[in-house]
Amino acid sequence: MLKISELAALTGLSAHTIRFYEKHGLIEASQRSGSGYRYYSDADVKRAVFVKSARNTGFSLDDIGVLLSIRLDKQSHSCQEVTDITQHKLDEVNERLAELQTMRRTLERLLESCCGGPENATHCSIIEALDGGAVTVTRRAS
């Protein structure tokens, strides 16, 4: 059984974040000492690792809640439920990637166009480009 700081060291989450996740139903300590200290079993640790992996993969805390409920009762859920969530997240990631790639192209072009020197900015081509409204990117809807 691990104490919270040990679980923190193991997962890379902070103790604060572990308690925060607990409040949101993502992680739990199956035991408490008489004085209230949290103690984490092997199963608790695995669950925490799952949460951390899912977080690293980009899933929201809400997504993770759903994934955990599937993980807890695999018999009652299909693979398709899992791939649906995963595909949806991939779609979001791709959408955001497209936006950021457009921004990158724009920023690179701006940098190429400007001398970047110590001259004063009277004819700075970056300022001019932004003035012209030439830039057209759409921000994410979510």
Add this chain to the structure above:
Amino acid sequence: MLKISELAALTGLSAHTIRFYEKHGLIEASQRSGSGYRYYSDADVKRAVFVKSARNTGFSLDDIGVLLSIRLDKQSHSCQEVTDITQHKLDEVNERLAELQTMRRTLERLLESCCGGPENATHCSIIEALDGGAVTVTRRAS
């Protein structure tokens, strides 16, 4: 001179957002009617277009504040100041892109590994992969 809804239509910003930007010193109405209605001159419109372009390009409102102060007094600022801001933003965008690309790769691999069918999730390879903690991505510092 345009009214706020006309400026909104022209820039694609909402009237709410225009007032919000005004509160933050990014946009201003150089005139007010006796009853307090905002009226935007050509110069005001250009400034609003600048703000919108910069926003589309990914600059934060704080960045835009700095860019506007340069734009307002180009003589006292160098091109380098402008490219510094732009380069910094490009660095941020690239960093976020790298994170998202890692997420994308992970999500794609997860999807490839799972049947996605109506079978129950007892042996779902996505759940298993997340359980294994196999996924390793670092979230952004900012």
Add this chain to the structure above:
DNA sequence: GTTGACCTTCGAGTTAACTCTAAGTTTATA
């Protein structure tokens, strides 16, 4: 037996950029 590290809860604060509401005024239209 005391010091210091670690633990507890509860609740507030942070960040960024909006977004909305309410209550009231002004203007344009039919």
Add this chain to the structure above:
DNA sequence: TATAAACTTAGAGTTAACTCGAAGGTCAAC
């Protein structure tokens, strides 16, 4: 003239995921 659309301000609410602080209890070591 009546009504609807558009405008005003001030301030609160939203979102996501933490992050921090205060006030105090617990535990291990020396």
